[in-house]
Amino acid sequence: MKVNESLEKFYYYAFPMQAVLVTCNDKKGKTNVITIAWHTPISKNPPLYGISVAPSRYSHNLIQKTKEFVVNFVPYEIVDKVNFCGKNSGRNIDKIKEANLTLEPAQKLKTPIIKECFSHLECKLYDTLTLGDHTVFIGEVVNVMANKNAFTDDLLDNKRIKPTYYVGGNVYTTISKTKRIF
Ligand SMILES: Cc1cc2nc3c(=O)[nH]c(=O)nc-3n(C[C@H](O)[C@H](O)[C@H](O)COP(=O)(O)O)c2cc1C
Numbered sequence: 733m734k735v736n737e738s739l740e741k742f743y744y745y746a747f748p749m750q751a752v753l754v755t756c757n758d759k760k761g762k763t764n765v766i767t768i769a770w771h772t773p774i775s776k777n778p779p780l781y782g783i784s785v786a787p788s789r790y791s792h793n794l795i796q797k798t799k800e801f802v803v804n805f806v807p808y809e810i811v812d813k814v815n816f817c818g819k820n821s822g823r824n825i826d827k828i829k830e831a832n833l834t835l836e837p838a839q840k841l842k843t844p845i846i847k848e849c850f851s852h853l854e855c856k857l858y859d860t861l862t863l864g865d866h867t868v869f870i871g872e873v874v875n876v877m878a879n880k881n882a883f884t885d886d887l888l889d890n891k892r893i894k895p896t897y898y899v900g901g902n903v904y905t906t907i908s909k910t911k912r913i914f
Contacts, residue, residue, distance in 0.1 A: 739775030745768075748897035748905055751814050753804045754783060755835075756794040759841045763835055765827050765846065766791040769782045769898045770866070779873040781853055790823040795869050799857035800841045803871075804849035808894035808906040812849075815902065817887065840875040850893050851878035 737745075749769045755764050770784035781803060785792045795801050806814055813831040820827055828835060834847035838854045845852040855871020883895050894906040 744900050745902045751806065751818070751896050751898040751904065753806055753814060753817055753833075753846055753849060754791065755802045755804060755843050755846060756791050756800070757798050758794055759797055761842065762826075763828055763844055764791055764794055764822035765817050765831070765833065766822070767814050768803075774870060778858070780858055780870050781855055781873050782868050782870045784863075784868050786866055790821050792867060794822075795857065796860070798842050800845065801855050801857075801869065802838055802841065802843050802845050803853040803855060803870060804846040805851045806849050806896045808896045808904075810848050814896055814898075814904070838875065839877065845877065850882045850895075852876065861902050903911045 747878070751769050752771055754766050754768050755763055756766070766785070766789055768783050768785070774780040774782045774784050781884055782824040782871070783801070783803065785795065814832060816831050817827050820830070827833075836847045838845050841854045841856070843854075845854075853871070853873045854875040854877075856874050857869060858872040859870040861868040861870065879893075881889065883889060888895065890907060890910040894908075897905045899905050
């Protein structure tokens with residue numbers, strides 16, 4: 733038997749979604765970080781990746797101005813930092829410092845990567861779509877880096893890396909089982 737659920741929370745039915753940390757710089761080169769659950773690959777050629785950001789976020793202004801961002805994929809060990817960066821604004825605090833995250837230079841952008849993360853998509857702003865109450869920033873992926881040994885045959889090695897997923901509310905999870913179907 734089916735029951736009707738709240739339309740307002742339609743997006744809860746897509747959870748769990750991988751939560752990423754997106755880095756972006758201000759014009760002076762100071763880095764902010766925002767937690768994003770609404771993100772997706774969009775095109776293989778050219779390589780495009782989209783993130784959906786509410787205009788109220790401080791990061792929204794930064795990406796509009798500098799036209800670049802890095803998508804950092806996060807190991808479950810630092811899930812507390814993911815929650816922290818999604819509950820506090822860079823308008824008021826230095827989240828990199830407060831969350832004790834380490835920045836390292838990217839290869840093709842001024843915006844740095846987060847060392848504690850296991851893979852990184854360097855994105856140059858390709859297009860901006862205003863859709864409803866969010867802005868979809870579409871980045872062209874100009875460089876990809878990952879921890880050595882994080883991937884085996886291009887696939888995430890789940891024995892070594894536990895990615896971070898957002899379940900909704902203040903709940904997070906990770907994956908413990910993977911299966912290869914032959
Ligand atoms: C798990 C999680 C996922 C989130 N996903 C998004 C998202 O996809 N888009 C968005 O605009 N905000 C999202 N947020 C909210 C922002 O991360 C939050 O408002 C943050 O404080 C904004 O930081 P900023 O003002 O420094 O940019 C999420 C928050 C959490 C905790």
